[in-house]
């Protein structure tokens with residue numbers, strides 16, 4: 001083993017990331033601590049056969065602590081990026097092919113949430129009729145959304161995502 005490889009191994013161990021490398025799949029990094037399980041549920045990761053690793057309260061140089069998810073043989077759809085952005089606005093999505101990161105993307109909160117989350121107004125037509133929900137993001141930090149149909153405004157803390 002060369003000196004270089006030895007150093008790399010040591011660094012990854014320090015960060016606690018060497019639990020298991022995945023061959024092909026997705027690593028969702030920089031999830032706020034405690035939100036990893038929520039994202040795993042949202043992505044329905046518990047109902048698949050592949051390896052899923054959820055790390056909680058790992059050290060993060062940027063944000064103090066973070067959660068991380070590694071999932072094998074699973075790649076995300078664009079609406080899944082949108083959903084993740086609402087729970088983990090600073091998440092980074094790493095796409096792994098043959099043990100290497102081939103793509104690194106940051107999630108971005110979209111300006112309009114089309115059929116991603118429900119309106120919090122129980123009387124809203126989008127909760128009564130089979131119409132796709134539509135919410136405008138009027139503030140990203142803190143997250144505040146407004147319903148296209150009824151104009152109801154509410155905080156992203158209370159947002160209920162469609163599953």
Ligand SMILES: [Zn+2]
Pocket residue numbers: 119120121124125126147148149150151152
């Ligand atoms: Zn509404």
